[in-house]
Amino acid sequence: MLQDAGQKKFGATVCDVCGMVYTHADPIDETTHAKFHANLLNTLKFPGWKKERIVEEFIEDGSKIVMVLNDDPKYATRKISEINKIMGQELGFPDINLSFTSNYKGFLYISEDKNIEGCCIAESIQEGYRVIADPTSKSPSKNSETQQRPWYCDTEPERASIGISKIWVYKQSRQKGIASRLLDTIRTCFHYGGVVERNELAFSDPTPDGKKFATKYTGAPSFLVYRYIR
Numbered sequence: 001m002l003q004d005a006g007q008k009k010f011g012a013t014v015c016d017v018c019g020m021v022y023t024h025a026d027p028i029d030e031t032t033h034a035k036f037h038a039n040l041l042n043t044l045k046f047p048g049w050k051k052e053r054i055v056e057e058f059i060e061d062g063s064k065i066v067m068v069l070n071d072d073p074k075y076a077t078r079k080i081s082e083i084n085k086i087m088g089q090e091l092g093f094p095d096i097n098l099s100f101t102s103n104y105k106g107f108l109y110i111s112e113d114k115n116i117e118g119c120c121i122a123e124s125i126q127e128g129y130r131v132i133a134d135p136t137s138k139s140p141s142k143n144s145e146t147q148q149r150p151w152y153c154d155t156e157p158e159r160a161s162i163g164i165s166k167i168w169v170y171k172q173s174r175q176k177g178i179a180s181r182l183l184d185t186i187r188t189c190f191h192y193g194g195v196v197e198r199n200e201l202a203f204s205d206p207t208p209d210g211k212k213f214a215t216k217y218t219g220a221p222s223f224l225v226y227r228y229i230r
């Protein structure tokens, strides 16, 4: 979940780095936070691997994207599982455990100073459903409890090529175009022999922020979605 002003309660602090809400001067809270904070930073560290499948490098800022497959060494798939947990916590997905089958490919965005700043888990799919804009919707408020999900979609499937299961960018690295870089790279290297067009990507059950991003990235509010619970 994204932090917003509403979650900053009286007497509580939101850590800028790890996003945890805790109370200053409460020893138990401070300890819990210190542990969580250290764990997060440790998980985001990318030590460098003997075999790295580098699929893209950005010379301008020294960052790179590494692809992980399900039959890669344990240290690589474990990293994906660990990052998946962080993504689950932040994006509000209940399924903490990832079934990283051969259908999936994991992509890590790594900064020049060897920190993981973003991650995308993508899968091969055949079809998606087109989002239809709801003509009656008046820009729903973010905190509205009645809001179910930020989109409606068509019931007829359409051809899709890559499913974006989860995409996440570290809190302090947002607004730098990392999510777009991840998707640009995935479109190029996911399938052998051809770049996938932006409109052949489908997004799994996007959050309101995910919807905004998908609309911007695909250039249309009527992007494709897949695997959602009605």
Ligand SMILES: [Zn+2]
Pocket: 015, 016, 017, 018, 019, 020, 033, 037
């Ligand atoms: Zn913290």
